[in-house]
Amino acid sequence: MRDEILQDISESxxxxxxxxxxxxxxxxxxxxSYESxxxxxxxxxxFTDAAWFGNPDGCHVGxxxxxxHGVEGYCGSAGQVDWMRGGNASSLGPDQAMLLIHALNPYGFAWNxxxxxEGCDLNRNFVDFSQPLPINPGxxxxxxxxxxxxxxxPEFEASELAIEKFRKENGEVAFQTARKAGQYSYPHGVFFGGFGPSHSRFTLERISDDFSLKSRDQVVIVDAHTGLGPFGYGELQTEQPSGLAGYERALAMFGRSVTSPDLGTSSSVAIRGCVDEFWQRLLDERHIYVALEFGTFDPENGRRVLREDHWLAKNPDADPDLARAIRLRLREHYDPRSEDWREMILWRSRQVHRQMAEGLRSSG
Incomplete structure (x- = not known):
């Protein structure tokens, strides 16, 4: 059994x-295929690549x-490859289908x-840009x-002291919300949602149109992420656009490991412009969206590697050895290349994919 899953890790x-x-x-x-x-x-x-399995007219689609999030794609890609290698398409019912969207943000994936x-966080890019953009005073x-x-x-140390002061005066939730919820004013900053729709957002909209997802009776989306939560644990996070109704739908399909920012059970703060805003506008109660978030290292390490990555983007002429070290640290935070982590990812992905398949079958 151990040798088998280690081989699956190597192949996936x-x-x-x-x-x-x-x-x-x-x-x-x-x-x-959709060229970037x-x-x-x-x-x-x-390229972003989309593969359809099952009935082209299936009403129940996973x-x-x-x-x-680009560099987080190693994990999600492995889950997709493992799903195909496992022959799961053969278990789809006559009214069911599966759509695999590989490398939604191919630039981030290729560049780690x-x-x-465009320099924007795709999971903050789905706001309505025809309306006033959200503000983030923090x-x-x-x-x-x-x-x-x-x-x-000294300048760096002064910045760290200013951040420490903000955390003490406002609390950790306020700090994480200020940093992560999304901002639309600083294009070189972290969690920048953009000044307009990104190309990857347009790609998702094209995929939805090309595969007629709006016409389906039920669409269940599992969006793989890494970097938040305990090492190797796969948390199923719902998002605010779906509200508590969306949480209840996810709970019924995936069980009590599902979390919600509305309930304060998610390891993520509530975020603006997330991908679920797209699915909520498109399908409303006919969809279930979960972010399958696999934990890696502690949040402060995540803050450090993102700070360095954005600094490097602003300083492309930085010392090559320093630049290489920064890229390696960010890659390792979001894609720990260790067998134990990867084994946990495959095991949990298989469980979630099975729960999705069972939910689609019970609805079909």
Whole structure:
């Protein structure tokens, strides 16, 4: 049994976006590819790929998404490859289908960054840009400190003291909300939601149209993420756009491990412009959305690696050895390359995919 899952790890996980895409394309039977305007580190073409399994007219559809946050795609891609390798398509009923969306943010996946080529956090990019953009006064107070001009020396230390002061005066929830909820004013800052829809957002909208998802009776979305929560644990997070009704639908399908920011049970703060805003507008009560969030290392390490990544983006002429170290630290935070972590990811992914399949069958 142990040797079998270690082999599955080797077959499912990849070292680069390009190897992950190759595995996906080799296993998927019917793929529609969406080219990105961005290019890879060596000038390579980048794609989001969508593969459909089951009845083209199926009314009950499962959707597995990888790489909403780019570098987090190693985990989600492995789950998709493992699903295909396991022959799960053969268990789909006559009125069911599965849609696998590989590398929704191919730029971030290829470059080992969380952001899109526009520099925005895709999971903060689904606000209605025709309306006034959300404000984040806490981020305004901390903007110059969350991504300081220098990442060492007295100026850096002063920024850390300013952050510590904010946390003490306002509390940890207020700090995490200020930092993570989403901001729409600082394009070089962390958790920037953009000044308009990103190309990856348009890609998701095109995929939805091309596969007629709006016409389905039920769509269940599992969006794989990493970096938040206990090491290796896969938390099923619902989001605020679906509200408590969406939480109850997810609870009925996936059980009591489901969490909600509305109830304060999620390890994530409530965020603005998340992908679930798209699904809520498209399908309302006909959808269930969960972010399958796999924990890695402590939150302060996450704050450090994101700060360095955004600093490096603002300083492309930084010392090459320092730049390399920054990229490696960010990659390791969001994709720990250890067998124990990867084994936990495959086990939990299989469980969640099975629960999704059982829920689709009971509805079909």
């Amino acid at each position: 996980f990849s070292d680069t976006y390009f190897k992950a895409r190759q595995k996906f394309l080799e296993l998927a039977k019917s793929v529609k 305007p961005a290019r890879g580190p060596g000038g390579e073409e980048l 959707v597995l998404i990888s790489a909403t 960054r969380r952001v899109t080529e 981020y305004d107070d901390l903007a110059d400190h969350l991504v300081p001009a220098l990442i060492s020396g």
